[in-house]
Amino acid sequence: MNAESVAVEADGLWRSYEARTGWLKSRTKTIDAVKGVSFAIHRGEVFGLLGPNGAGKTTTIKMLNTLLLPTKGSARVFGHDVATQPRDVRRRIGYVFGGDKGLYDRLSALDNLRYFAELYEVEPREQRARIHELLELVGLLGRERERVEGYSRGMRQRLHIARGLLHRPDVLFLDEPSIGVDPVAARELRATVAALARQGMTILLTTHYMAEADELCDRIAVITDGVIRVIGTPETLKDSVATETVVEVEVEGQSDKHHEALGELPGVRWVEAEHGPAETSLITVRSEPGGDVYANVLSVLSDLRIVRITGRETTLEDAYVTIVRESAEVTRE
Numbered sequence: 451m452n453a454e455s456v457a458v459e460a461d462g463l464w465r466s467y468e469a470r471t472g473w474l475k476s477r478t479k480t481i482d483a484v485k486g487v488s489f490a491i492h493r494g495e496v497f498g499l500l501g502p503n504g505a506g507k508t509t510t511i512k513m514l515n516t517l518l519l520p521t522k523g524s525a526r527v528f529g530h531d532v533a534t535q536p537r538d539v540r541r542r543i544g545y546v547f548g549g550d551k552g553l554y555d556r557l558s559a560l561d562n563l564r565y566f567a568e569l570y571e572v573e574p575r576e577q578r579a580r581i582h583e584l585l586e587l588v589g590l591l592g593r594e595r596e597r598v599e600g601y602s603r604g605m606r607q608r609l610h611i612a613r614g615l616l617h618r619p620d621v622l623f624l625d626e627p628s629i630g631v632d633p634v635a636a637r638e639l640r641a642t643v644a645a646l647a648r649q650g651m652t653i654l655l656t657t658h659y660m661a662e663a664d665e666l667c668d669r670i671a672v673i674t675d676g677v678i679r680v681i682g683t684p685e686t687l688k689d690s691v692a693t694e695t696v697v698e699v700e701v702e703g704q705s706d707k708h709h710e711a712l713g714e715l716p717g718v719r720w721v722e723a724e725h726g727p728a729e730t731s732l733i734t735v736r737s738e739p740g741g742d743v744y745a746n747v748l749s750v751l752s753d754l755r756i757v758r759i760t761g762r763e764t765t766l767e768d769a770y771v772t773i774v775r776e777s778a779e780v781t782r783e
């Protein structure tokens with residue numbers, strides 16, 4: 451693959467920290483935070499890095515964005531080495547992290563963006579239009595003259611994203627952008643990230659919210675204890691832990707004649723019906739995970755009155771929890 455189709459490439463990245471322990475008798479201890487991480491993010495891809503607290507996500511991002519030097523291994527952003535060509539890397543990346551730091555509270559959003567535009571050497575002729583365009587993208591147009599101290603967490607986060615985009619980076623690192631943001635604001639934030647992705651931005655996202663990762667990411671890497679355990683699309687991750695989808699339908703009357711049709715639906719492994727209370731039947735359909743099993747079952751039963759339908763697909767959270775648990779077992783062995 452050539453350097454322009456691979457946006458970010460990590461090759462055996464390793465980072466150790468020397469941490470001081472003890473008070474009277476201080477000793478240094480080596481913590482291996484990231485232990486040989488490798489992956490490639492393609493241009494235009496939204497790539498999620500998921501893992502529990504302390505797994506090594508931020509350390510990985512900081513090596514990729516030149517804030518930390520790798521102890522071992524290497525990484526490139528559009529072919530530029532993070533250790534030997536940091537200026538070239540910085541020109542191509544934007545870094546946005548969650549939380550309260552990184553903005554000037556006493557200034558308006560507009561003045562914050564003007565300040566950072568200067569800092570990032572955005573051409574003075576371009577600044578006005580660029581700031582306007584970004585305020586529009588993140589949905590803050592009309593509020594830009596208000597001081598940031600009066601902004602909600604969600605608005606701050608969107609302003610952070612605008613800041614990270616001022617110098618037109620090709621890759622955006624989003625480190626827990628939705629931390630502490632309420633559900634409605636988080637949804638708006640996801641819409642902003644999705645809009646950026648549609649425009650072709652390459653994004654590396656870390657988050658603890660599985661639904662967010664599922665909605666936004668093309669591929670996901672799960673990291674625990676400094677090691678990547680799995681890389682795949684949200685669907686492959688879910689499929690790797692899901693054994694089947696179970697749908698239960700309670701219908702009025704007899705359903706015997708629908709049995710055969712249900713059994714012939716794509717992916718269906720097994721159908722069972724039993725008589726329920728008060729002239730109802732309970733039909734259980736077990737099928738392979740994924741596919742349109744709900745819609746198919748409902749269409750076969752369309753001439754019956756449905757009392758209730760329950761069941762659920764494997765979620766990304768199910769998959770994540772299983773992967774993290776299994777990796778903890780492997781580490782213990």
Ligand SMILES: Nc1ncnc2c1ncn2[C@@H]1O[C@H](COP(=O)(O)OP(=O)(O)OP(=O)(O)O)[C@@H](O)[C@H]1O
Nearest residue numbers: 467469481483501502503504505506507508509510
């Ligand atoms: N400056 C540092 N000095 C010593 N140890 C550190 C330092 N920064 C991080 N660590 C340790 O490295 C490991 C990985 O930390 P890192 O912040 O990369 O994890 P993370 O996956 O981003 O976690 P979180 O989800 O909590 O942000 C942890 O054990 C952490 O305590």
